[in-house]
Amino acid sequence: MTADLHAPFRARAARTVTWVLGVLTVLGAVAVIVLLPLSGAVFGLGDQAGTAALAALICWFLWRQGSVRADPGPTGLRVRNLVHTRQVDWAEIVAVTFGEGNPWVLLDLSDGDTLAVMAIQRADGDRARAEARRLATLVALHEPRD
Known part of the structure; x- marks a missing residue:
């Protein structure tokens, strides 16, 4: 279960469309x-x-779009979006949101910023919702314990 939980996040529909x-x-x-x-x-x-x-x-450009991903690791999450790649520590992530109007998951960060995770896209439907839950589970597992 842990290996599946820590698998990379990848958009499925976007990769198919970019290949075509x-x-x-x-x-x-x-x-x-x-x-x-x-x-x-x-x-x-x-x-x-x-x-x-x-x-x-x-x-x-299509290769960049098709290669967006988020890689969970022991210390944090490496998010590779269309233009930028950013490493965030688990402790920096305050919340994972995937509201109805959002095309992809957003991370609320402790510095007040938000970070889009384009690897989890609404176009993937139920799979995207399951991946958002998996990411939220990872964040909860890595919360600092008092």
């Missing part, structure tokens, strides 16, 4: 680079390089 969009982006870029010049359109080497660069940028 990544494949479509690459296929679309290849089609534009290969087929557009054959149609007689003025499409030079710079245009092809620009199309490839744009596809690479889109794929990088």
